[in-house]
Amino acid sequence: MDTSYTPKEIMTIMAAREIKNGDIVFSGTGISMLAAMAAKKINAPDSVIFFETGAMDSLLEEIPFAVADPRIMYWAAANSSLTDAFATMQNRITGDRVIAILGAAQIDRYGNLNTTCIGDYFSPDIRFSGSGGGCDVASFVPRCIAFMQHETRKFVKHLDYLTSPGQLTGNGAREKAGLRPGGVSLVVTNLGVMRFATDTGQMYLDQYYPGTTPGMILENTGFDMDVSRAAPADPPTPAELKILRENCDPQRLILGPA
Amino acid sequence: MNNDMNKTMPLEKAVARFVKTGSHISIGGFTLNRNPMAAVYEIIRQKIKDLHLYAHSNGTGLDELIGAGCVSKLEIAYGGNGKAAPTCIRFARAVQNNEILFEDYSNYMMSLRFMAGAMGVPFLPTLSGLGSDMLTTWGFSESMRRSDPKIVDSKLAVVDNPFGNWGGARKVVAVPAINPDVTIIHVQQADAMGTCRIQGLTFADVEQVKASRHVIVTCEQLVEKPVLRQHPDMNQIPFIHVTAVCHVPFGGYPTAVYGHYDYDAQYLKRFAKAARDEAAFRAYQDRFVFGVKSHEQFLEKVGKDRLAAIAADPKTGYSVNMKRD
Structure with a gap:
């Protein structure tokens, strides 16, 4: 088997490794759903996937293209509603087990996300879809993984709009604002993996992929970032790649060309 | 008074009677699922303008309404239409070109706002x-x-x-709280009094319905009262909330209706392509919306082959192995 891999493949595996057995995984579509499926088939067989639309533990025989795709409704434990799905994240018994996977147009050093617009809010250069459930998830869920393309225009000093709260301005600002601990705790990009310092709330480089260096990652980051703790990432194993390719997305609908 | 025994009426009449210029409305479903599309197209055909639209995550219906210039104010959490348009194209353009007034919320906030309206708090x-x-x-x-x-x-x-x-x-x-003047939803089954049975996810339809002064229900199947009353635990909306019932098979097309048909990925892709260009979009709506008198005629124009291709498999509720790229 080909043991080389695409950026999407290593990103999927890095996120999947973060999911623990027994986690309740909040998923969107695309690569985040693939990471949730990969975790379930590789390292977290008892994890449960759910969607903001209210489907819990869907079978996912075919890859859904939207969180309202009828493919998520088949063989679910329950099909409920939006208010119920968001309650699951806040429930004081189930909420602590939830891990979420998000994406964004911009992220700052504190893990705050923008999915609303580039430019002025009222006359934006680019308008995006908006929060959807993103703000709710970042507000409620103790651990969130953010998938990003690693570019300076996406890793910015100041967000054009703060849609979803991370550590806000750091140093305990999140708790001061009234939020419970949570928000983005892991950032997975095409170059490496970032985490957040517990005291300052600032992003630091945790792992860099084969073929990248901390310096290269800093060049693609629009703010200063601590790289002193960075270690080389363990690349995807042949076993992980085999399961991802053969059991999760055999048609490469999300993985794209090999 | 919503206790009339028979609330059935043609869709044209229901839309003309309850959706007015300047009305505050909401539509059911989520992105590309169970949008009340027949009603959306009817609103556009009747050229009802200046609507104030409340949306959590809307998609196909939202973009058709905005593209047709029917919406002047929008309170929204998300405008996206699945793979064909991760951000709704006419929505993004209307915001970027200052054509509508808009205000952002989250999905949970909007759902709670409908729930507050439904609860009277x-x-x-x-x-x-x-x-x-x-x-x-x-x-x-x-x-x-x-x-x-x-x-x-x-x-x-x-x-x-x-x-x-x-x-x-x-x-x-x-x-x-939000209390729309009218909410329009599309469901799998309703009876003539307006009791509704939704299969699959309800999204925020129930809260939207109960928050609204008037409710138009379009349904795949208009069934006799005993069909619903024999299994009341499977019904989500009792008739007291409903103002009008319109029997419109394929009334959610081109969005999905669980257990009946899938979304039409080809149609949504063609719509997204047209939406990127002003002239192409006008030509698209002239042909498929203004060029027909009713949803039935629209479906004839779409063709039996398309409808057959998206027919739901009875076991899974969606069209298995459908071409979706």
């Missing part, structure tokens, strides 16, 4: 959005709010928890 509390720009950036100005009695005077309010730290929260975001 002025607001509901949540911890969502604390520290975000959703709290501080208002889309509607203070003067505009104060001049319109149907719009609440402020967007969101952070208030102290009146019970101290009970529940582990010192403060909460109060999200104000």
